Amino acid sequence: MSSFQGQMAEYPTISIDRFDRENLKARAYFLSHCHKDHMKGLRAPSLKRRLECSLKVFLYCSPVTKELLLTSPKYRFWEKRVRAIEIETPTQIALVDEASGEKEEVVVTLLPAGHCPGSVMFLFQGRNGTVLYTGDFRLAKGEASRMELLHSGGRVKDIQSVYLDTTFCDPRFYQIPSREECLRGILELVRSWITRSPHHVVWLNCKAAYGYEYLFTNLSEELGVQVHVDKMDMFRNMPNILHHLTTDRNTQIHACRHPKAEEYFQWNKLPCGITSQNKTVLHTISIKPSTMWFGERTRKTNVIVRTGESSYRACFSFHSSYSEIKDFLSYICPANAYPNVIPVGLTVDKVMDVLKPLCRSSQSAEPKYKPLGKLKRTRTIHLDSEEEDDLFDDPLPTLLRHKVPYQLTLHPEVFSMKALPQGQSELRQSPGCYTADNVQNVSLANFVDCEESNSDSEEELETLPSLQGGLGPVTLPQQHADADTPQWEVFFKRKDDITDDECLENLPSSIETGGSQSPKLFSDSPKLFSDSPKLFSDSDGESTHISSQNSSQSTHITDQGSQGWDSQCDTVLLSSQERSGGDSPSLNKGAYRPKSRENISASQMEQNALCPQDTYCDLKSRDEVNGDPHTGEPDIVSGRKSPPEKTLLTSTHADSQSSSDFEIPSTPEAELPKPEHLQYLYGKLATGQSIVVEKRKSLLDI
């Protein structure tokens, strides 16, 4: 839970995610996402009164957050005072003291945080330097390097302070299985159950919070079954979520809730009250998403655990793991970092001990000789001209440097993150800032093109095996390019292509921080967005448009598999959950190859834990392998007890968080990178050539 008090040292007149006490005096409010622990005081009478007196005070958030917030009647009084800011669109905001008339300008940029729909990080740039408030986030390793607007001149911006989500900033939580692994595990479990019969249903025991939507949409997409929920009106303007949900109880996947749901479940009753369909009793299992983590040396990442006869726990995390946090922070390398959360059992000091070494100050404490000629942690290879002296960090905030962009050189993915219907370009018009307007219009035009082409390929996608990218169930809902309706692109986006950034991340030199010593091999692109903030006009940027947010962490499975560095072990179901029919249009047929438990010895299991597909592992109760009550039909009608936990699904994808990829034994079919190959790759990296990673014919790609 966030213990951030709302204010940042550099910009104390703005309040973020806290709206009580001192924050009542703020000149502007920011909400990173719609979770209650970040909304304290947001509907308190004291703040309501403040709003009535101070007509220039606004709440800034992402378009999706605005939508979610205003759907709740309790917050509807904010309607006239919420201003949605497009993702990744630097926007200038005036902080006015209404009493004295004193004014300060800041430029804020919203960056997708991957925590829940609408969740963002706030990057502020102004006279007291550049600071980043992360809100809650889950970003896979290397993702910061793909955020265009964290960079300037091809380098990470000079960030004074980071206010960081440290929920799992504890070595205990070293590794949390990737979103894709978890998703795949749940998908296969659900698939294995609901394909048994139309009366086999799954209850997803989710907490009342935004953040599970990508689970629902992916399950629905892959299995062709809508998810039953209690309410969906908050998604009314987000078709890509809405289409996968239903309030019709007659479906096989439920995520409905009830205060006595657990009790109901004991009696084979779903939270929505049904126990049968068409006079046939339902066979139900429950899956409870919860965080699972693994230590540094743990190679086994079991994403599904059986906790009872019909109960399962599935790995699911809204927050970055310890190693993901460290990766993020070390990439940003701010002067200071402050924890927003103190994990239970830790103290502020303990957390600071982790954060400090990743900050600039600790690294530049004493002058050190550094060998010249090392590559700087550049992120993207720009083809444009060099624009600034690389030897020194920018003394000025980026916004003060007014550059006139001459061409749009941003990468397509940047645009794909910003869904904007045609015809809304005028909403971006900001009187008094024609330079920015021009840029916006240019980018908008390009964006629209981009969208249309996306929608074209969408058609294709549906006719192609959706495993094209090798990601299988991770395939995420596509974008709709309906110019007339508000757009919603799923906030977690799949990225097929590994970028060179990713590779750079794995290079030792990528950890190098601080001032550059290397000549730039490649010039940087002219800055567009970062130097041309959109001004927040008074003509109310009201927009019903729902912007997308995308989190791109899908590269790891394909990357690593394609390089053969890691065992390509994906989640595999046990025979207990086996169903013989290959009836489903499975994207995972390769991975889904059940094997009889009895045929596998314990030692085999140990091995298999490190090597892939035809594997399961049962960490905790190997001696119980014969006692699976699920092997036969019919099943579970009553008498749910809780046998010792059994791990049913396993994935040994040590994945993105692996600190030492080469330690991992290879699978028979996997190839270790040969020194020459590595040399070749590194050579390409060093010279800035893009590396196209050839996708291995995936196991799943059958």
Next chain:
DNA sequence: GCGATCAGCT
């Protein structure tokens, strides 16, 4: 009656 806070629960 409402809100803030806390314990308990999941």
Next chain:
DNA sequence: CACAGCTGATCGC
């Protein structure tokens, strides 16, 4: 395991 959030008890306005 923790998370996010609900419920219910208590207290103060």
